[in-house]
Amino acid sequence: MEKSEDSSARTFMELxxxxxxxxRSIGEDIYAHRSTNPLKSLLLKIYLYAGFINFNLLVIGELVFFYNSIQDFDTIRLAIAVAPCIGFSLVADFxxxxxxxxxxxxxxLLDDLEDMHPKTLEKQQQYKLSDFEKIMKRVINIFTFLCLAYTTTFSFYPAIKASVxxxxxGYDTFDRNFGFLIWFPFDATSSNLIYWIMYWDIAHGAYLAGIAFLCADLLLVVVITQICMHFNYISMRLxxxxxxxxxxxxxxxFLIGIIRYHDKCLKLCEHVNDLYSFSLLLNFLMASMQICFIAFQVTESTIEVIIIYCIFLMTSMVQVFLVCYYGDSLIAASLKVGDAAYNQKWFQCSKSYCSMLKLLIMRSQKPASIRPPTFPPISLVTYMKVISMSYQFFALLRTTYSDN
Known part of the structure; x- marks a missing residue:
């Protein structure tokens, strides 16, 4: 009889x-350094680079389309429509x-986390791994659904609509439209063959952008979940x-072991910052503009366009919330270490022990956090600032457009 998921230890690779x-579906192999098949690794790398070359050519086409559209007020709406897609693409690229x-x-970072991962079921119960995993899975499922729903809707809606x-x-002609507004140096709708080649080329580019955008955040979710679990375990032990x-x-x-453990977790947080700080800075700046332009499209378009852009709007808002939520969780989990240390019966221990404990409490007062350059540590307060900034841009855009 097979063991249930709850009665077997979870490996780090399963998380x-x-x-x-x-x-891997776009050719990026995080664990390529462990691969025993060099040919497979080479083919994946070629597939990845070819995909990103194609994707960036499409982004250039979007930028040209945007530039051409802002030259005339009559086509400014098209520029506003393509702007969120450009922002999404640039963030995915970065x-x-x-x-x-x-x-x-x-x-x-991943090797250290795997080494620290509790291996036995008994240990995982002490770490409360299942509780952290349940929340993580829900977050991953919701965000994955929204992100893939956005790219799928934009990619395939025009073809499905034209086919119906x-x-x-009983329409006489098949409307050869694309889901994204892109400039081509040739007529991409001149024949069925060229149209469908370009259609699937754009669909692949959209999928690659969606996965690059999605997976960086999913990786952040898994990593921060693990680090929060370790901070929580330190607090419980203390x-x-x-x-x-x-x-x-x-x-x-015992305290020396805890201090070393705590220091290791703080170093993991620095690795996260080394990886994500600049990309998150661009992410938040672009997110404000994206939400603004998407909201404008929602208020100024037909029902079918509103539905498509609503999915995009939800994806953008959930993505920003997700990063801010995990940034807030990391701050709370690291601050909890100091509270747990103070709640000990330290007054029963020697002066040496109390001095060491004091240093641990002092160090925990500066919480671990995700810190983009020039930004304060990311938390739910950051989310409110991004939404507020987006609304200000949106109000300015509506006023400017209405006056003209």
Whole structure:
């Protein structure tokens, strides 16, 4: 009889499964350094680079379309429509670039987390791994659904709509439209063959952008979940330690182990910042503009466009909330260590023990956090600021457009 999921120990690779598999679907292999098949690794790398070359050519087409559209007030609406897609594409591009640039840091971070991962079922119960995993899975499922729903809707809606009209509603012509507004140096709708080649080319580019955008955040969710779990375990161990006065040597050995453990977790947080700081800065700046432009499209378009852009709006808002939520969780989990240390029966211990404990409490007062350059540590307060900034841009855009 098979063991249920709750009665078997979870490996670190099982927790990493979703981002790893999605990354591999675009040719990015996070664990390429462990591969025993060099040919497979080479083919994946070629597929990844070819995909990003194609994707960036499409982004250039979007930028040209945007530039052409802002030249005339009559086409400014088209520029506003393509702007969120450009923002999404640039963030996806920069996230992938950050992952490639920080590959050594990423490998070191994941190897350390795997080494620290509780291996036995008994240990995992002490760490409350199942509770952290349940929340993580829900977050991953919701965000993955929204992100893939956005790219799928934009990619395939025009073809589905045209097919229904042509095959079932008796229209004489098949409308050759694309889901994204892109400039081509040739007529991409001149024949069925060229149209469908370009259509699937754009669909692949959209999928690659969606996965690059999605997986960087899924990786962040898995990593921060693990680090929060370790901070929580440190807090539990500190609070539950009996501090028996007659066991001073054992008390000091215990505290030395906890301090080393705590220091290791703080170093992991620095690795996260090395990987994500600049990409998150661009992410938040672009998110404000994206939400603004998407909201404008929702208030100024037809029902079918509103539905499509509502999915995009939800994806953008959930993505920003997700990063801010986990940033807030990391701050709370690291601050909890100091509270747990103070709640011990430290007054029963020796002066040496109390001095060491004091240093641990002092260090925990500066919480671990995700810190983009020039931004304060990311928390739910950051989310409110991004939404507020987006609304201000939106109000300015509406006023400017209405006056003209």
């Amino acid at each position: 990493m499964r979703v981002p790893v598999q999605f990354y 996230k992938q670039f950050a992952m490639v640039r920080g590959k050594k840091t990423l490998i070191l 009209k042509f095959n079932f509603l 609070e539950e330690h009996p501090c028996r006065p007659e066991e001073d040597k054992e008390n000091i050995e």
